Amino acid sequence: MANGLYSERVMKHFRKPHNLGKMKDPDGVGKIGNRRCGDVMWIYIRVKANRIADIRFQTLGCAAAIASSSILTDMAKGKSLEGAIKITSKGLAGELGGLPPVKLHCSVLAADALAEAIYDYYKRRKKPVPKGLQKRHDTLKERGESH
Amino acid sequence: MANGLYSERVMKHFRKPHNLGKMKDPDGVGKIGNRRCGDVMWIYIRVKANRIADIRFQTLGCAAAIASSSILTDMAKGKSLEGAIKITSKGLAGELGGLPPVKLHCSVLAADALAEAIYDYYKRRKKPVPKGLQKRHDTLKERGESH
Amino acid sequence: MIYLDHAATTPVAKEVLKAMEPYFSQMYGNASSLHSPGQEARKAMEEARESVAKLINADPDEIVFTSGGTESDNLAINGAGFHVFARFRKEGKKPHIITSRIEHPAILETCRHLEGIGFEVTYLKVDKEGMVDPKELEKAIKKTTILASIMHANNEIGTIEPIGEIAKVCRKHLVLFHTDAVQTFGKLPIDVKKLGIDLLSASGHKLYGPKGVGCLYVRRGVKLAPQAHGGGHEKGIRSGTENIAGIVGFGKACELAMGDMKKESSRLENLRKRLVREVLKMPNSRLNGHPTKRLPGNANFTFDFIEGESLLLRLDSRGIAASTGSACSTKKLAPSHVLTAIGLKVEETHGSLRLTLGRQTKGKDIDFTIKAIREEVEALRKMSPLKR
Amino acid sequence: MIYLDHAATTPVAKEVLKAMEPYFSQMYGNASSLHSPGQEARKAMEEARESVAKLINADPDEIVFTSGGTESDNLAINGAGFHVFARFRKEGKKPHIITSRIEHPAILETCRHLEGIGFEVTYLKVDKEGMVDPKELEKAIKKTTILASIMHANNEIGTIEPIGEIAKVCRKHLVLFHTDAVQTFGKLPIDVKKLGIDLLSASGHKLYGPKGVGCLYVRRGVKLAPQAHGGGHEKGIRSGTENIAGIVGFGKACELAMGDMKKESSRLENLRKRLVREVLKMPNSRLNGHPTKRLPGNANFTFDFIEGESLLLRLDSRGIAASTGSACSTKKLAPSHVLTAIGLKVEETHGSLRLTLGRQTKGKDIDFTIKAIREEVEALRKMSPLKR
């Protein structure tokens, strides 16, 4: 059932999130958000042959944050790293059947969290970080959203 | 039945006014009020042995005006002229079970109309007019309420 | 009781009451609550908003629910006025509002209050039939004019104003146009887009909906200063927990009105014509308002040599509910400002009677009423010292 | 559905709906009309006014009916404010109002609006349990202070303010005292005469009456500037055709509240105590507001490591309707101004849950809810990256 505020898709992912929980020994972790502003998202990835072989999340937040995390893991799983980075907040919100305006930032957080996880993977492997991704990471650090 | 605005007594007199209608060859007539302000009352009296032997009224006005006229005739009938002059607006309103504040002036009109009728009787008979009554008449004339 | 006071208020239609009922004790959520009962309430409210909007070809988000016509009128005038007031004052200017002399007190008293605190108001004259002249309105417009408010139809004499032309004049001069459509909403066709209306007031209880609910149509882009501050309901213009049952009822009433407007208005017009024709056969009686451009169900008479209140109460004793003018002014002794504005002498205004027909009015009610009026007017004239 | 959001709104009581029903389609007169249907409506309204007055030991003519709590609050603040504004301005002074930081937005936003147009407002701090200190209030009073407005009980955390003491302080300094009693009206005993209250707001839908009706108690002699202009209803303070059915329902709700207040409040208090005791057995959970001086049915918790909205929606899926704070602020992302005022860190405010019990709440509902809260808080904490 849809809730007046949220689409049916959001409520489905909120009630039964996909790929929920911590990952042991991940290849990369992205930590986004802070408790003061509301939501905190951690995305864990396992990378095989430049693809996201497995992905999991932990989120403290509202229904939109949890649903955004969940749909993100669905969309990212199996994608190449280059492909995964291209997942946008708009794409996430779209897949969720839309988000209320005051909640759009949740999908931004989710997309950023994945980007951070991939950044972390590159860093751990000492691989060169694509320019765009480095910039994105620097901005997030600056704004205090990445941890 | 009482109306929300008016007492039961007012409505009774309004619906079935006592002593309504013109009098042929009256001994005195009092004409009070003017159409601009709302109500017009004419009181006719027949005087026998210094008493009000008969009294009738014609009124163009609201329920309070008609009821005030009607109760006035009831109260005045049989009274000596001196007694009749003493009928006050308060007395009329009291007998009617009260009048709404915006309608109290109707009882004033009725009392004045009777006074004017008695004044008219004295004048016609060329009898000396009691001082108080003369003053009352002069005031009413001045204010344009007597006709 | 033969109820002929539909301009004062109307009974809630059976279908309306039925639509409202579940929202009292079953679906009673607060529309601001996030849980299911709350969202259920919100959904019902938004559906009602669509029905209301549809009736005047507005978009749902242009409808602001209020507690009734008076609040809508106040919100329109004050909201538009105070939106610019500070800026005008800084520039040393007075915002100017144009209205007419025959508006409902909800408009007139609000305007008078604004005059007291630094606004300028022009009260346009009307002709003998109660018509506002759009050319006069255009002449009254100045550089400081921010708003014109002219009612769609008058509640006492029923005259329908040329609001299409007036709206055009206003748009031409970039003046906001508000219309008090409390008496026409659901009774005459209104297309806010075609007419070019910026603000429009309506009230539920005048169209077989409940009392205590109404709306203001606010054209998208028109900015109003909020008049009720609080939780930010109704896009922040009108705070306060929404009266869901009332709103649902209002919505249903609009649906019903959409359905029967055409048929019902010609039915009422025919009944009213018969009433007017027969009553005017009495000597010394006249019809007030426009002979044809009037609300289908409105008849307003003047009878010489009698007092309207007395006639009203005598008719009431015979089971007929009528009015001497607007319901709101029965407590005052002042003559009707509307009848005075169309040129009646004060003494004539006292002898007026308003009959307003509605859905449950039947032909035989009209016949009975004609007879009763004749008899009671006769009886009262017999009491009068002035009639010879 | 286990409805635990009675602070947001309540279902209309069966008896209330029954009392209202005849006033929709049968006795539908306009209370300003002189004919019998009108007078019948007026009578019903005046009887309701008596019931409302009786509940707080007021006189009927001290009750002004409004469209709800928000309007009552606005009317009290604006009415008292604008009654003196022109005079103060002439003397080059700003009228001063004292209120608290934890008032309902209907008060706070109105005060902020007044600040914008030339008033001065002091927002008193509260302690960790949400209490206003009457001594602090007294210190804040200056020569220009015209009004103090302190709520009777807070809608989020349930804390009951010492309004008797505050009223005394106000009277001593000839400052008007208004209290927003929307959450206590019909739930706690209130005697406006004994307490010395000048203005008091109430809302029908918080005490098993309908939405869209409320009242402002205005002590005889207190003068307010009218806020709704029009036909001069409600002694000219609040124009607009009266919502008779709503008013009758409000009156009936007051009668019912008179009858069961004592028994019901101790029943609710017991249920709430059990709820609080059991829920606080969970680690990292706290009760907000005063431990004992609180609304009988109010429990407000903070749970670490979770987001209140998520908990609310998961409880909703299990058939429990709760709230994260006040219903009116669910659309905003800003943390609750009340929780912030009692010293919660912003991150703590996000994890709050309000449960407000009411007439239909049974012991087994509380047991079910305790279990559900435990499980859902656990489940959400498991999702959280911060909980280890």
Ligand SMILES: Cc1ncc(COP(=O)(O)O)c(C=O)c1O
């Ligand atoms: C033309 C007009 N405007 C405004 C109003 C006020 O509406 P309400 O009675 O809903 O306050 C009325 C009716 O009383 C009316 O006839």
Ligand SMILES: Cc1ncc(COP(=O)(O)O)c(C=O)c1O
């Ligand atoms: C303390 C308080 N004041 C005012 C209000 C506003 O009342 P209403 O919902 O009737 O507008 C509420 C409830 O929303 C409240 O809890």
